[in-house]
Amino acid sequence: MAEQPWDLRRVLAEIKDDPKQYHETDVEVDPEAELAGVYRYVGAGGTVERPTQEGPAMMFNNVKGFPDTRVLIGLMASRRRVGKMFHHDYQTLGQYLNEAVSNPVAPVTVAEQDAPAHEVVYKATDEGFDIRKLVAAPTNTPVDAGPYITVGVVFGSSMDKSKSDVTIHRMVLEDKDKLGIYIMPGGRHIGAFAEEYEQANKPMPITINIGLDPAVTIGATFEPPTTPFGYNELGVAGAIRHQAVQLVDGVTVDEKAIARSEYTLEGYIMPNERIQEDINTHTGKAMPEFPGYDGDANPALQVIKVTAVTHRKNAIMQSVIGPSEEHVSMAGIPTEASILQLVNRAIPGKVTNVYNPPAGGGKLMTIMQIHKENEADEGIQRQAALLAFSAFKELKTVILVDEDVDIFDMNDVIWTINTRFQADQDLMVLSGMRNHPLDPSERPQYDPKSIRFRGMSSKLVIDGTVPFDMKDQFERAQFKDVPDWQKYLK
Structure with missing residues (x-):
């Protein structure tokens, strides 16, 4: 029998019976600031305003305004949990990812019928299409510029399709079919592709993939020089799982989507078009970023025109709190791997x-x-x-x-x-x-x-x-080894 493909649901099945790692609630929660506000106390950690702590991931089953959507937050907000999900010692995850970068397993494309990401399809041409009603993207704080997709993996390619890449960016829902995306200048391959399309004055087809195996999400955050231009980080996830990530052709765009994602937004990064990030709120703020402060609203975000939203049945929307321990896992562990790779060479x-x-x-x-x-x-x-x-x-x-x-x-x-x-x-x-x-x-x-x-x-x-030459003057006090010390706690 073929091995079950890795996706978010397989990962959750492995941790759902451990109350230290997973908790779900049927109590109604408002996605506007309340959901993140609750998780701040439960398990956000990181540089989030105190009080906070390391705790379980949380699944909110009753989200106000979205009767058919569950929202998951905090899946990677514990290094120990990441180690458990990767079946690896949490203390050596940097070395583990370093090995994965050096031995990537390329993604494969599967047929439409084998892609659960397309079980439900809404197209922008459908009457009443509105991403704000289809995508349960939370706001982190009351002054956020709007609802944010915080852990969406963007898949895009060069114009000649010779190179593809995945990266994560903050994306705010601005209108019924429009997102603002912040692509930090320099270093991100998607940004280089978008620049190529913009110079040609052509829209760039992309997919935004949400609700993924954390091997995909964490692997996607590698940057140059560890993963040079043209390196598709989906190969890192393939190496972690010893199983290729499955892709599928987009429904409305000439681009690939991750076949087992919970949600996919398809669309185009529009050339020579910009939008004020807080155009709907005018707070001057974007969302809380990893250093622990609210980011300033960008006056000129690039624009994504959304052409379709697809999702699995009984879909799971995934979100993160910007300054949380989850960001530490997503950005920090790949950074450790990058540092280890360079110092081990030199x-x-x-x-x-x-x-x-x-x-x-x-x-x-x-x-x-x-x-x-x-x-x-x-x-x-x-x-x-x-x-x-x-x-x-x-x-x-x-x-x-x-x-x-x-x-x-x-x-x-x-x-x-x-x-x-x-x-x-x-x-x-x-x-x-x-x-x-x-x-x-x-x-x-x-x-x-x-x-x-x-x-x-x-x-x-x-x-x-x-x-x-002074090591003998700095020896720590040596205590007796007692291998069976735990018997005294029984």
């Missing part, structure tokens, strides 16, 4: 593990565990930090620690800074570098001397590793 064996913690939203901070074998390795840790910045330009802070430090325990990491660090010797500051434009401190008025344009930053290296 200085093999010297970086044993990497962690991008929630404090940096998965993008701005990394903790690197360093292996010093002899005196010739002294200084290699700072070389590793520079390589990390090269691997991922949006990285802002690198903390270097020894092998006896648990990089997943921030108390242990901060202990290192307090006992193995001297600020006048072990601090490196690199000015005038590029970083992430969503960091609100990266504005010229914050530091006119080094920040000439928004998105520039000073970068920080905190070297908390012990000098090799």
Whole structure:
């Protein structure tokens, strides 16, 4: 018998009986700010306003205004849960994804009858077509620019169809058949394809795929140089699952869709057309972004003209909270893999593990565990930090620690800074570098001397590793190993 294809429903079936990982409710919830507001307390974590915590994913079965739709949030808002869903140790997910990038399994196209994503089809030519009534996209806060698709995987190709790619962007529902999409300048392949179409003054066909196996969602967030132009990140998901991702031809566009997605929106990125992000609310805000602040509404988003909405029967709308632990899993784990790939090429064996913690939203901070074998390795840790910045330009802070430090325990990491660090010797500051434009401190008025344009930053290296010739003076207190310690808790 053929193996069941991987999709969101197969993943949920594996975790639904674990109350620490999954919870569903039939209590009615309003998708306008209330749904995200509830999950803020239950399990959002990350850089979300306190109080928050790490908790189970939540399925809301009774969503106001959408009687036939369930909304899932927080599926990836726990690194341990991601490890469980990937059948892998959560502490080495970076290495696991690094291997997947190096050994991709290309997607395959299946026949229409084998694509549950097309079980229900609505076309823009149908009377009464309105994406705002068909797609239960929540708002995160009362000042959001509108309902957002926060975890939609956009599939697009170059004009000659020689290259295809998937990326995730924030997309706001603006009208009955119109989305605004924010494509961050530089680095995203979809943006390069869209520029090619715009120069030719032609609309670019795309599909937006929502409600997916997290292997697809997390794999889609890889960026150059780890996945160079022309690399389709669906191959990463294929490698994680040892099973090709299934695609199907679009219903109304000449583009592929993910055959087992819960929802698919088809349409075109329109050339030389822009829209004010908060045109319906005029709040000046977009939505909460990963650093923990509301993003500013963009005055000129690119426009997607929607031509169809398709979905599975009893469909699941999936959403994320921008600053949550979920973003850390989606962006942080692939970043760890990217850093490991580059440092392993340049200085093999010297970086044993990497962690991008929630404090940096998965993008701005990394903790690197360093292996010093002899005196010739002294200084290699700072070389590793520079390589990390090269691997991922949006990285802002690198903390270097020894092998006896648990990089997943921030108390242990901060202990290192307090006992193995001297600020006048072990601090490196690199000015005038590029970083992430969503960091609100990266504005010229914050530091006119080094920040000439928004998105520039000073970068920080905190070297908390012990000098090799002093290692014997920094041995932690050694306690007796008691292998059967758990018997004392019975």
